[in-house]
Amino acid sequence: MIKVVLVGGGHVHLHFIKQLSNNRLDGLEVILISPSLYQYYSGMFSGYAEGLYEEEDIRLDLQKLSKKATVTFIEDAVVKIHPNENYVTLKGEETVNYDIISFDIGSETLGSEKSDIMSHAQFIKPNNRFTQTIEHVRSASKPVIVGGGIAGIELSFSIHAWRNNRKIQSPITLVTASRLLESEDKKTSEKLFEKFKKTNINLLTNSKVDSINHRAIHFNNGKELSYEKILWLTGPKSSNLFKRSELETDDKGFLMVTNSLQSMDYENIFAAGDCATLIDYPNLPKNGVYAIKQAPILYKNVLRYIKREPFEYFKPQNRFLSILSLGNRRALLLYGGMSLSGKFPWRLKNYIDKKYIDSFK
Ligand SMILES: Cc1cc2nc3c(=O)[nH]c(=O)nc-3n(C[C@H](O)[C@H](O)[C@H](O)COP(=O)(O)OP(=O)(O)OC[C@H]3O[C@@H](n4cnc5c(N)ncnc54)[C@H](O)[C@@H]3O)c2cc1C
Structure with missing residues (x-):
C-alpha cells in the first residue's frame, strides 16, 4: 500500500x-x-x-x-x-x-508577523475565520480596510453595499500604500478610483501604515486615523x-x-x-x-x-480572467488589456463561482 x-x-x-x-x-x-x-x-x-x-x-x-x-x-x-x-x-x-x-x-497575511498589527487588526486567514471576521468588521461604527489589492477592493465595495442596505450611515475607509490594484495597469486603477468616488467610501491611497495602537492607525506621513475595527488584507505571506x-x-x-x-x-x-x-x-x-x-x-x-512515468509540466497562461465584485450585483471584468464593468460581469462571476463550488458537492 x-x-x-x-x-x-x-x-x-x-x-x-x-x-x-x-x-x-x-x-x-x-x-x-x-x-x-x-x-x-x-x-x-x-x-x-x-x-x-x-x-x-x-x-x-x-x-x-x-x-x-x-x-x-x-x-x-x-x-x-x-x-x-x-x-x-x-x-x-x-x-x-x-x-x-x-x-x-x-x-498567511503579510503584516501578521508584527505585534501591533496582530493585536489590533482582524484577519481572514486561516480562511475558516472568514465569516466571523466579516461579521465583526461590517457592523462596526468605523471599519477600516487595509490593502488595495483584489481582496481589499472587493471587500470594501461589498461591506459598503451591506451597510447601505441596512441604512448604516457612517462610511468605511480603504487604506492602501500605493495606488489601487497595483498589479494591473494605471488605467484600471483609475477606473476603480472613479467607482470609489461614486460611493461614500473614504479612500486613502499612497498611505503606508507605520503602526497601530488601541486608538488609531499611524501613517508614515505623520497622519493618523481612528478606527473601531481594522480588516487587514495586505497580500500573501x-x-x-x-x-x-x-x-x-x-x-x-x-x-x-x-x-x-x-x-x-x-x-x-x-x-x-x-x-x-x-x-x-x-x-x-x-x-x-x-x-x-x-x-x-x-x-x-x-x-x-x-x-515511474514521465511528468507533466506546468506552464502559466499569459492572460487570465479576473472579475472583481463592485457591490450591488455589479462587477469589473479584466482580461488581458480589456475591461468591462456592470451587471453582466457580476452574473458571470456568480455563475462561475457557483459552478466551481457545486462541482465538489
Ligand atoms: C477576498 C479574496 C478574494 C480573492 N479573489 C481572488 C480572485 O478573484 N481570483 C484569484 O485567482 N484569487 C483570488 N484570491 C486569492 C485566492 O484566495 C488564493 O490565491 C487561493 O485561495 C489559494 O489557494 P490555495 O489552494 O493555494 O490555498 P487555500 O485556498 O488558501 O487553502 C489552503 C488550506 O490549507 C490549510 N492549511 C494552512 N496551513 C496548514 C497546515 N500547516 N497544515 C494543514 N493545513 C493547513 C488552510 O487552513 C486552508 O484551508 C482572493 C483572496 C481573497 C482573500
Whole structure:
C-alpha cells in the first residue's frame, strides 16, 4: 500500500479528492490533514460579505468529501516536516508517516508577523475565520480596510453595499500604500478610483501604515486615523513550515518547486497553489486561478511518480480572467488589456463561482 498524505484542503487537493471519488485507485492509502473541517472559497467571499450568500454556500465539508473518496480525514495542522525520515509532526503532537506528501496550505497575511498589527487588526486567514471576521468588521461604527489589492477592493465595495442596505450611515475607509490594484495597469486603477468616488467610501491611497495602537492607525506621513475595527488584507505571506523544516524555499519562505510541482530536494514532496513558488516563474502572483490550473497536473504527477512515468509540466497562461465584485450585483471584468464593468460581469462571476463550488458537492 502506498501512503499519500495531502496537507491542506485548498483548490489543488479538492481536485485530488474529487478525482479519487470518481475513480478509486487500488493500492493507495490517502490521508487529508486540515486544521478545519471546512474549506471556504474566496471567490465567494465578497458575495458573503454583501449578504448575497449564506455560510453553507461558500464552504465545503472536507470530512464529508474525504469519506466519499475513501480518504482518511485528520483535523489538525502540520507543524514540521521530516523529509529524510518521511514523516510529519502535527500541532496535536502526533506524527504521520508517508511515501508521498503534497502541500496545498495556501498563505498567511503579510503584516501578521508584527505585534501591533496582530493585536489590533482582524484577519481572514486561516480562511475558516472568514465569516466571523466579516461579521465583526461590517457592523462596526468605523471599519477600516487595509490593502488595495483584489481582496481589499472587493471587500470594501461589498461591506459598503451591506451597510447601505441596512441604512448604516457612517462610511468605511480603504487604506492602501500605493495606488489601487497595483498589479494591473494605471488605467484600471483609475477606473476603480472613479467607482470609489461614486460611493461614500473614504479612500486613502499612497498611505503606508507605520503602526497601530488601541486608538488609531499611524501613517508614515505623520497622519493618523481612528478606527473601531481594522480588516487587514495586505497580500500573501508564507507559513514558516518549510523554513522550519529546512526545505529549499524562496526568500519569502514559500516552498521552491519544479515545473512538475515537486520540491527541489525531495522527489516525493509535491506542492502547489499559494504555498509554492515555481523555480522558472518566481514572480507568478499567488492567486486562485493558478492553483486551479496546477491542480490536475499535481494529481497526474503524483500518479506518474508512483508508476515511474514521465511528468507533466506546468506552464502559466499569459492572460487570465479576473472579475472583481463592485457591490450591488455589479462587477469589473479584466482580461488581458480589456475591461468591462456592470451587471453582466457580476452574473458571470456568480455563475462561475457557483459552478466551481457545486462541482465538489
Ligand atoms: C477576498 C479574496 C478574494 C480573492 N479573489 C481572488 C480572485 O478573484 N481570483 C484569484 O485567482 N484569487 C483570488 N484570491 C486569492 C485566492 O484566495 C488564493 O490565491 C487561493 O485561495 C489559494 O489557494 P490555495 O489552494 O493555494 O490555498 P487555500 O485556498 O488558501 O487553502 C489552503 C488550506 O490549507 C490549510 N492549511 C494552512 N496551513 C496548514 C497546515 N500547516 N497544515 C494543514 N493545513 C493547513 C488552510 O487552513 C486552508 O484551508 C482572493 C483572496 C481573497 C482573500
